Structure formats: structure tokens, C-alpha cells
Amino acid sequence: FQSSDDEDDVYGGGWCADSEEKEHWFQLDAHREVEYTGVITQGRHSETNDDFVSSYFVAFSNDSRDWTVLHDGYAEWLFYGNVDKDTPVKAEFSHPVVARYIRILPQSWNGSLCLRLEVLACPLPNSYPNENDVTPNDDLDYRHHNYKEMRQMMKVINEECPNITRIYNIGKSSQGLKMYAMEISDNPGEHETGEPEFRYTAGLHGNEVLGRELLLLLMQFLCKEYNDDNPRVRRLVDGVRIHLVPSLNPDGYELAYEMGSEMGNWALGHWTEEGYDIFQNFPDLNSILWGAEDRGWVPRIVPNHHIPIPENFLNGSTKAIIAWMERTPFVLGANLQGGEKIVTYPFDMQRPPRASSMDGRGVRQNEGALRETADESMFRWLAMTYAHSHLTLTETYRSSCHTDDITGGQGIINHASWKPVVGSMNDFSYLHTNCFEISIFLGCDKFPHESELAQEWENNREALLAFIEQVHRGIKGVVRDTENNIIANATISVEGIRHDVKTASTGDYWRLLNPGEYRVTARAEGYSPQTRLCMVGYEAGATSCSFTLTKSNWARIRQIMAQSGRKPRVLPKTVVQSPVNAGADNKGPSTVPLTKRQWCARQYKQAVKRMRCMRTTTMATSTSTTTTTPLPTTTTQLITQTSDSWYDLWFGQDSPPTAVPDEAEIQESEPTQDYYLAYRIDDF
Ligand SMILES: *[C@@H]1O[C@H](CO)[C@@H](O)[C@H](O)[C@H]1NC(C)=O
Ligand SMILES: *[C@@H]1O[C@H](CO)[C@@H](O)[C@H](O)[C@H]1NC(C)=O
Ligand SMILES: *[C@@H]1O[C@H](CO)[C@@H](O)[C@H](O)[C@H]1NC(C)=O
Ligand SMILES: *[C@@H]1O[C@H](CO)[C@@H](O)[C@H](O)[C@H]1NC(C)=O
Ligand SMILES: *[C@@H]1O[C@H](CO)[C@@H](O)[C@H](O)[C@H]1NC(C)=O
Numbered sequence: 001f002q003s004s005d006d007e008d009d010v011y012g013g014g015w016c017a018d019s020e021e022k023e024h025w026f027q028l029d030a031h032r033e034v035e036y037t038g039v040i041t042q043g044r045h046s047e048t049n050d051d052f053v054s055s056y057f058v059a060f061s062n063d064s065r066d067w068t069v070l071h072d073g074y075a076e077w078l079f080y081g082n083v084d085k086d087t088p089v090k091a092e093f094s095h096p097v098v099a100r101y102i103r104i105l106p107q108s109w110n111g112s113l114c115l116r117l118e119v120l121a122c123p124l125p126n127s128y129p130n131e132n133d134v135t136p137n138d139d140l141d142y143r144h145h146n147y148k149e150m151r152q153m154m155k156v157i158n159e160e161c162p163n164i165t166r167i168y169n170i171g172k173s174s175q176g177l178k179m180y181a182m183e184i185s186d187n188p189g190e191h192e193t194g195e196p197e198f199r200y201t202a203g204l205h206g207n208e209v210l211g212r213e214l215l216l217l218l219m220q221f222l223c224k225e226y227n228d229d230n231p232r233v234r235r236l237v238d239g240v241r242i243h244l245v246p247s248l249n250p251d252g253y254e255l256a257y258e259m260g261s262e263m264g265n266w267a268l269g270h271w272t273e274e275g276y277d278i279f280q281n282f283p284d285l286n287s288i289l290w291g292a293e294d295r296g297w298v299p300r301i302v303p304n305h306h307i308p309i310p311e312n313f314l315n316g317s318t319k320a321i322i323a324w325m326e327r328t329p330f331v332l333g334a335n336l337q338g339g340e341k342i343v344t345y346p347f348d349m350q351r352p353p354r355a356s357s358m359d360g361r362g363v364r365q366n367e368g369a370l371r372e373t374a375d376e377s378m379f380r381w382l383a384m385t386y387a388h389s390h391l392t393l394t395e396t397y398r399s400s401c402h403t404d405d406i407t408g409g410q411g412i413i414n415h416a417s418w419k420p421v422v423g424s425m426n427d428f429s430y431l432h433t434n435c436f437e438i439s440i441f442l443g444c445d446k447f448p449h450e451s452e453l454a455q456e457w458e459n460n461r462e463a464l465l466a467f468i469e470q471v472h473r474g475i476k477g478v479v480r481d482t483e484n485n486i487i488a489n490a491t492i493s494v495e496g497i498r499h500d501v502k503t504a505s506t507g508d509y510w511r512l513l514n515p516g517e518y519r520v521t522a523r524a525e526g527y528s529p530q531t532r533l534c535m536v537g538y539e540a541g542a543t544s545c546s547f548t549l550t551k552s553n554w555a556r557i558r559q560i561m562a563q564s565g566r567k568p569r570v571l572p573k574t575v576v577q578s579p580v581n582a583g584a585d586n587k588g589p590s591t592v593p594l595t596k597r598q599w600c601a602r603q604y605k606q607a608v609k610r611m612r613c614m615r616t617t618t619m620a621t622s623t624s625t626t627t628t629t630p631l632p633t634t635t636t637q638l639i640t641q642t643s644d645s646w647y648d649l650w651f652g653q654d655s656p657p658t659a660v661p662d663e664a665e666i667q668e669s670e671p672t673q674d675y676y677l678a679y680r681i682d683d684f
Contacts, residue, residue, distance in 0.1 A: 001116055001444065002339070002401050003045040011403045014044035016051070016114040017106070024113055026104040029064070033100050034121040036060065038092040040262050041104075043085030044114035051111035052082040053104075058091075060099035067103065078107065081115075088118070088263055098124065118262055136454040138461075140220045144213060144450055146257050147177055147250055153216055154182055161223035164188060164237055170245065171320025174273040177250035179317065181324075182219050185241040191329065192241070193478065193486075193506045196471045196542075199243040199333035199435070200464070204278040204425070206252020206269035210442045210456055211336025215246040217457050218464055232465070240471055243328070248321065249278055261447045266339070274316055279335065279439075280421045281318045282428035283309050286349045289431060298498070304374070305500045307431045322428075329504035330435035332471040332512065334386070335425055340401050340441035343387045343412045345379035347371045348427050348439075350420035371416035373430060374499035378474075378512050380412065383438050385470055387411030389463035401444035415439065434501040436512055474513035475534045477546035479503050479522050487549060490524035510542065522547035526555040 004012025017024040043052025056079050059067040069076045070093065079091045102121075106113055136142065145153055158165045166188035169178040183189070191197065200218070202211030222242070225233035236242070247253055249272055256269035271277055285307040292302035309322070351371055373379060387393045387410065394411040407413050415426065429437040448456060479490040486507025493500045494511060495518065503509040511520070515536045523529040527549035534545035551559070 001045065003047060004403055013046045014042075014051070014114045014116045016044065016112055019112070024106055025059075026106075026115065026117060027064070028102050028117075028119055030100055030102075030121060032123075033062065033098055034123055035096040035098055036093065036102055036119065036121045037096050038090060038120040039079075039102075039104065040088045040090045040118040040120070041081045042088045042116040042118075043082050043110075044112075044116065045266075046085065049111050049114075050085055051109070051114035052085045053106045053109045053113065053115045054081050054083065055079065055107045056081055057105040057107060058093075059103040059105060060097050061101040061103070062099055064101050068099075069105070070097065081106075086265055086267075088265060090263065092120075096122070120262075136457065138217075138221055138224075138457065140217050140224075140457065142213075142217070142450070142453040142457065144209065144257065144261075144453075145216060147247075147254060150212070150216065150246060151180065154180060154219065157182070157219050157223050161226060164226055165219075165223065170248075170324045171317060173249070173251045173317055175251040175254075177254070179245060179248055179250065179320065181243050181245045182215075183241065183243050184219065184222050184237055186238040187241075191504070191506060193508050194476065195239065195241055196331040196476065196510045197241045197243065197328050198468050198471045199245065199328075199330050200336060200468075201245040201248055201333065201425075202336040203245075203247035203249050203253055204335055205271075205337060205446075206247075206249040206254070207256035207264055207267070208270075208336075208338030208442075208446045209253065209256065210338055210446075210448055210453075211440075212246040212253065213453055214336060214442070214457065214460055214464065215244045217453075218461075219244055221461070236465065236468060240468060242468060243330075248317070256447060261449045264447045266446070272317060276316065276318065278318060278321070278425075279337070280348075280424050282322070282423045282425055283313050283432075284349070284423045284427075285309075285431040286347060286351070286422075286427050290351055299500070303500070304498050305431065306433070306502060309432065321425075322432075325429060325433050325435065329506075329508075330429075330433065331510040332382070332468075333429065333435050333437045334440050334467060335437065337439055337441050338443060338446040341393060341411075341443050342407060342418075342441045343383040343393070344415035344418060344426075344439045344441070345383045345412065346373055346415060346424070346426040346430055346438070348415035348421050348424035350416045371414055371420075374497050375430075375436065375512070378514055379436065379438065381473075381514055382436065382467070382470055382512075383412035384410070386438070386440055386463045386467045389466040391459040391462075393459075393463070430499075434510070469540070470512075471510070472540060472542050474511050474536055474542050475518070475520065475545040476508065476510040476542040477544055478508045479524065479547045479549060480507060481527065482548060482550050487524045487527070490522050490527075490547075490549070493521045493523070495519040495521070520545055522549060524549055526552060528552045 001014055002012075015026055039058065041053060041056075043050070057069050057076055058079065059069045061067045071077055072094070080089075081091075082089050102119060104115070104117060106115070141153065143149075154167050158167050161184075164184055164186060166183040166185075167180060168183065169180050172178055185192075185195075200211075200215055202215050203209070222233055222237060226237050249269075251273050252269035252271060254269075256264045259265070259268060288302065288307055288310075289298065289304070292298050298304050313319075349371075390411070394409060406418060415421070415424070424439075426437045426439060429435045442456070442460065445452075479487045479492075481487055486503075488503055488505045488507055490503040490507075490509070491500050492503065492509050492511055494513065501509055501511050513536045515538050518534050518536065519531055520534045521529050521531040528551075530547050530549055532545060532547065534543055536543050
């Protein structure tokens, strides 16, 4: 039970006694006779208060009227409770007590009378099964696995399913433990063109252990069911390359595991050895994007996707995780966390409010829009898929971690509007790679007891599978040139969604989209862009939407030039031979009306002016391509000349047009200090 932000919420962070009452107790009804063996108490979870019970009696009853207080042989047994609000303290009875009800009778406390409690009890031998007892449907290993046991378990699965599994590791923790990954696919070890890649990660916080066990159970399940010819699992394994990483913070897990389910606490094992919270230790690319957006630099100067990582970002295991995220063309993923029962989607970082909304120029964007990604509706769908396929996640009226349900019964929420964080894995994944990633918080208890694992598997099984299946929603395809060569690193843009994706090194791409009709454009360096109309239906499976790009004119010219020993014979001779007229005045020669390009060519010896030429001409070029009118038919070639600009011929290819800032725009936006930027663009 977690603290509440509401000061007046007496139920926030624990059970608290009514201060009007004189007699206090906390009572639990097991609904049948059980053997009680002990209790574990903890203070109230609170940022501000130090509330805990320091001593108490324990009483038992079979009917809740006659109570027997536990004796230690001489007198009523006074148990010493907590000395702070966080550390759990266990009290074990000298012998098991058979009863239906148990009461805690607090005798002394610090602050207000509040506590959190865990009761240890066992069903009586020969008792009838309780409705809460689960008989698992799947014959799997429902136990907690420490590092060695996890490795062993993965090895066994690999031996049982050698044809569809492969174990590899992402890197090492500072204690030298490996971050193991299990790949499950019909062709493990290789990316197949057209087959999307999916990832589940868990254990980013070592003490949130349920995700780890669920992923180990999922591995077992997929392996078994594949061998048993379960058609759904066959389809999944044959159609997706699935990567399961049960423990991204193995050091932290070992700490929490040693304490165990009952005695572990909220913090132990949460961070890495060096003190990093892995989930929020990624580079903050949001600030770069938002700052550039406010200056009108997106997408021409700063891209709306694949934003580069700032230099000298070095953070132990995060670095290894980033390398893994970059290496594999993931399309969809989720990280499994704990301590909450909720699914969150990015952005995870809160966009700072614009100053301009207060200076009389009117509110340009509402609060909510400030944290939305360009793919808000897709992210909501993805989060919904998990939350609503889960057996209990949307039942927020029972077993919620808070007194109030912040999700309106939906089980999902935008992370930034709930608990904003900077540098989260989800934001980073969205802004630096193609992969859409969400966070799944599996439950209030970070370390559920082993006996609960079977039920948790039942709760999550369908959701885990259904979420993987979402990787097939949207469009996919391959980008090739006219000679059927694949084009890697091509950009795929969807009109109306300001977030592009790129083709993998194998030329294939996936774009997650909700059902609808989309105008999709493929662009690549040296090629003319192509736009197609692509439909996404409601049926399962991504729509195929491939592109064949033709070399742009200037790429062809360069090719011809290369073949003919770089003789610039395609250029009009007059321009090359008569640079005499290219004087200092900007008007150019009056006799022959030269085009802007020709005029620029004459300036080629004057470095400064040459730069100006480049910039202004780049602007002219890129503007002409971005403002194309709507296309009536499905497959249409857009304007021929884009990414390859004429000046490449003289100035080389080192500076792509997008890298050259437009002067006019910079001058316009820089003095406009209407938005507080905590960084400058040169910082990155
Ligand atoms: C409850 O009933 C059981 C017998 O069914 C008895 O052994 C036990 O002592 C009773 N407990 C209390 C607290 O009276
Ligand atoms: C007991 O509570 C008071 C406030 O009510 C607080 O100042 C004090 O630090 C608490 N004692 C301990 C040991 O936490
Ligand atoms: C693995 O694949 C081979 C060849 O397709 C097959 O003969 C073998 O039975 C498969 N092994 C398992 C465990 O499925
Ligand atoms: C880790 O990353 C943070 C930014 O998230 C950075 O400020 C810090 O210097 C990095 N630590 C190391 C050791 O590089
Ligand atoms: C991909 O294209 C971008 C420009 O769009 C370029 O900066 C980057 O170096 C390219 N990457 C590869 C691997 O070619």
C-alpha cells in the first residue's frame, strides 16, 4: 500500500486508526481456520510522517467475539514492533495457533497510529481447497530463481527447444553478472527480412521480481507449446523474433532475493551497484527534440526520430543496453516493473510549460498535449491491449495500490502526467530507435510470495501474448532501388504523424499504425522520394507497403561523372568558363539571366558567399519538396530532386542539406526568448 499525495487521505500508505476511537485493533478474517505462525509489521508509507507501531499484543478468535490474547507462558506476550516507518519487523509465534481471526492490538506507537501488516499462516492439513487456491493450467516451474537458477533454467529451455531458442547476453553488471537474453524465433540468431523484432525486459529494478519470473515462465510456455504444435504459439514464434531479458539489474536482484519476499523492502536492490536507476538513466533526448521544435528546426535540422545521443554519455550497464537497442531493429517492446498496478505509455518526461502561454499570446497547446507523442493513439492502444487482456489489471476497485484510481478504471495512463521522469527507457527508445516501448507495472507487491506466482502467470499469460501480437499492427515493407538492391537507413514518413522510422540494414521497415488510410513516403540519400497510399485494416497482420526508389538526377550525374573521370561535362560550359562576371555585387551579370544555381557556381571561389549560396539554395530545394500538393493516386513519384543537391558536385557530400541551419530561421527564433531552455543546442 503506497503513500498518497493527498494529506487528508487517512488510508494513504497504510492502515491508520480513527483518532476519535479509544480502543484500536487491526483484524484479519481468514474465512476458515488456519495455522497462524507470525506477523510482519511495517510503518506507514509516507514522505512526510513517521508513523509506526512500536509494540502490540496479538489475539485470536474463531467467532470474532471471544478473543484469546497470545501468552508467552507468564503473561500476555508484548511484541516489539517497528523503530522506523520502512523496515519490516517479523514476529514469530513460539508455536502455530489455530484460529479463523487474528487481531493486532497496538500498545505504543510513534506519530499517528498507522501500520502495514503481513500475516504468516498456513492452511490446515486436510482442509478444503479455498477459492483463492490456484491449480495452474500450465505445468511450469512456479518458483523464484536466483542468478544461477535462472541461468540453469534458460539452459534447460534451450536444450528442450534448440531449434527455436538462443541464449546470448547484452553485457555485464558491475559485479560481473551477465544480462542474459533468450531469443525465441524460428530462425534464432538471425534477422529475417520482413520479420519484426520484439522485446520484453524485466528486472530494471532488482527488487521488482515478478517480471523476471513471468519472462522465465513465458520462455517455458513458448517452448512447450511450440513443441506441442499450439497453432497460436507457432504463428507467434514463426512470425516474430522475440527477445526476453528477465534481469537487467542482476546485482540488485541478488540483494533483494537474499532478503526474500517478506523481509525485502521498497528500496533494497532497486538501483545498480553504482546507484543508477536503470529505467531512468538514459540520455534525455526529449529536451533536444522539444527545444528544436520550439525553434521550428524539426524535421529539417533536428530529426523527429533517431535523435543522436549526446557525446560522452557513459553509464555502465545503460551503455550496453543502448548498444543492444541500436543493434537490433526492434519494433515493439515493454519493460516489466513492479510496485504499481498500471500500464504507462510515453512520453514519460513532462514537457516544461511554455512561457508564451502566459504572456498574452494565448495558450497554444493544452497541458495534455505537452506530453503527447506523435503516436499517442497508437501508444494508448498498445497499453490498452495489455491492461485489458490482463485478468485483474483493470479491476482497480479491488487490490489497487492506492486509495484512488488514477486511471479511471482503464488501467493505463500517460507516464508524464502521472510520475514524470527524465531520461526514461521508453522516451529514449521512441526518440532514438524505431522501437515503441511501454512500461507494465505488474502489481503493488514488488516481491510476491512464491505461492502467488501461479496465479500471476494466469493473470498475465494472455496479456503477454496479446501484446507481442501487436507487433503486426500497421504497415511493413522493404525499400529497394530499381535494380532490386535493398536500401538501408531509408526514412519512412507518414503524413500527419510527426515521427518517422528507418529501414533496417536489411532494407525492411515496420511502422505501427492504427487502422486507417495513410500517405506514406520513403526517402533515401541519393534517391527520389516515393509516396504511396497504404491501408491498415482491422484484421490481423501488417499491411505490406514496399517502395522502389529511383536514383535522383544528381545522383545519376555524379555516377556519370565518376565513370568519366570526374569531368563536369554535364554542367553548362558557359558557367564554368566565365567566372569573370562573378563580381562582388549580388546581382549577377545583367546580360544573360542566370539561374540561381548558375550564379552560385560563379561564386565558388568565395568561401563565405559560397556558404550563403548553399544555405539559401538548400532552403529553396527543401521547401519545394515539402510543400507538395496532395496526390490523387496510390503510387506517385514526387519531385525528383531532394536529398541530393547540386552543390554536392562541388562541395562534396559531407554536409547533407538537413545539417545546414537556415540562417533566417535562426535569426528569427533566437531573440525570441519566450521559452525557457535549460540547455543550448550546442550542449549536445
Ligand atoms: C479454534 O477452534 C479450534 C478447533 O476447531 C481450536 O483448536 C482452537 O484452539 C480455536 N481457537 C481459538 C482461538 O479459540
Ligand atoms: C516519531 O515521530 C516524530 C513526529 O511525530 C518524529 O519527529 C520522530 O522522528 C519519530 N521518531 C522516530 C524514531 O522516527
Ligand atoms: C529441429 O529441427 C530438425 C530439422 O528440422 C528436426 O529434425 C528436429 O527434430 C528438431 N528438433 C526439435 C527438438 O524440435
Ligand atoms: C550518467 O548519466 C548522467 C545523465 O543521465 C550523467 O549526468 C552522468 O555524468 C553519467 N555518469 C557517468 C559515470 O558517465
Ligand atoms: C543514416 O542516415 C543518416 C541521415 O539521414 C546519417 O546521418 C547516418 O549516418 C546514416 N546511418 C547509416 C548507418 O548509414
